[in-house]
Amino acid sequence: MACIFLFIFCTWQLERYEEAHETLLLGLQVDPFCHLLQACLQDLERITAGSAKRAKYWKPQRTDDFECTLCLKLLYEPVTTPCGHSFCRTCLLQSMDHGNKCPMCRTVLFISARTYPISVTLNNIIQKNFPEEYAERKSEQESLTYLGVDLMPLFVMDVVLPCQKLSLNIFEPRYRLMVRRIMEGNHRMGMVGIDSSTGSIADYACEVEISECEPLPDGRFYLEVEGRRRFHILRSWDQDGYRVAEVEWVQDIQPSRGTQEIDDLQQLARSAADLAQSWIRRAREAARIGRRSRHLELLQAEGMPGAQDPERFSFWLINLLNLRPAERLELLSLRDTREVHSLP
Ligand SMILES: [Zn+2]
Numbered sequence: 178m179a180c181i182f183l184f185i186f187c188t189w190q191l192e193r194y195e196e197a198h199e200t201l202l203l204g205l206q207v208d209p210f211c212h213l214l215q216a217c218l219q220d221l222e223r224i225t226a227g228s229a230k231r232a233k234y235w236k237p238q239r240t241d242d243f244e245c246t247l248c249l250k251l252l253y254e255p256v257t258t259p260c261g262h263s264f265c266r267t268c269l270l271q272s273m274d275h276g277n278k279c280p281m282c283r284t285v286l287f288i289s290a291r292t293y294p295i296s297v298t299l300n301n302i303i304q305k306n307f308p309e310e311y312a313e314r315k316s317e318q319e320s321l322t323y324l325g326v327d328l329m330p331l332f333v334m335d336v337v338l339p340c341q342k343l344s345l346n347i348f349e350p351r352y353r354l355m356v357r358r359i360m361e362g363n364h365r366m367g368m369v370g371i372d373s374s375t376g377s378i379a380d381y382a383c384e385v386e387i388s389e390c391e392p393l394p395d396g397r398f399y400l401e402v403e404g405r406r407r408f409h410i411l412r413s414w415d416q417d418g419y420r421v422a423e424v425e426w427v428q429d430i431q432p433s434r435g436t437q438e439i440d441d442l443q444q445l446a447r448s449a450a451d452l453a454q455s456w457i458r459r460a461r462e463a464a465r466i467g468r469r470s471r472h473l474e475l476l477q478a479e480g481m482p483g484a485q486d487p488e489r490f491s492f493w494l495i496n497l498l499n500l501r502p503a504e505r506l507e508l509l510s511l512r513d514t515r516e517v518h519s520l521p
């Protein structure tokens with residue numbers, strides 16, 4: 178660092194402001210929080226402000242020094258590790274999913290990349306000097322976080338139905354990355370199972386909403402999710418190790434209002450609701466006298482939706498049964514609620 182100060186001093190004295198400026202920027206990359214370097218930069222800006230040659234002085238060359246060594250692109254939201262290396266925040270997080278060493282010098286990092294602060298000064302310098310490239314990097318990052326309405330990141334594990342609640346432990350590096358992106362976006366992902374008849378991911382799956390997300394100190398996530406809408410996968414591709422799919426939503430065929438069909442459907446839903454309520458009463462009673470613990474089922478039975486929405490109610494009800502994955506998969510593609518209610 179002493180050499181940097183000496184060089185800055187010499188170039189400054191010789192009025193070679195451009196060189197002094199670039200050296201200052203380099204120094205700030207090594208130590209973004211150095212007050213002396215920040216003060217020097219401000220003084221230099223003051224001296225050259227208003228000068229006709231200002232534009233020339235303040236346009237640092239777009240060199241590799243502003244590049245992330247992991248993605249080989251302009252640094253975006255840079256973080257500087259204690260060993261003095263700068264990376265895009267997301268790139269460092271991704272690297273730390275595989276180990277806690279600096280990707281450049283292999284120094285063991287005792288930091289939590291998730292909460293580690295962005296180097297504000299370096300970020301400002303990059304943003305100010307390379308505004309177009311920075312904007313490009315920003316939209317590139319946002320396109321990974323905010324997918325279109327018909328695009329869905331996929332967690333390949335099991336067949337999930339609407340209204341189903343479950344807890345997940347996310348430990349695989351590719352899914353940690355996916356969850357970080359989802360949590361910056363709309364908190365939703367698709368859960369898809371493997372179709373036993375084809376051995377590949379099923380065509381039908383369910384969107385789940387992450388209602389709780391607890392990041393653990395070692396980088397894993399504990400999630401609580403609940404099934405929402407069903408969808409059909411039109412095509413899917415790989416995105417940084419996980420699957421992303423273009424989907425179409427499965428819409429129930431609604432019987433026309435005022436017809437016998439809708440009356441029949443609502444009647445069917447009401448009688449199913451009565452049956453469900455009497456089952457819950459009996460299960461609670463059994464749990465109370467300790468005959469049999471139905472804790473999980475009772476938990477699932479909480480928040481019973483009204484029978485006036487037969488589609489939602491039918492899926493809530495079906496979750497009380499212990500269906501096999503192949504049976505659940507079949508239900509995902511049904512478009513007539515009466516078929517669900519007529520299941521044994
Ligand atoms: Zn990067």
Ligand SMILES: [Zn+2]
Pocket residue numbers: 258260261262279280281282283284
């Ligand atoms: Zn390092």
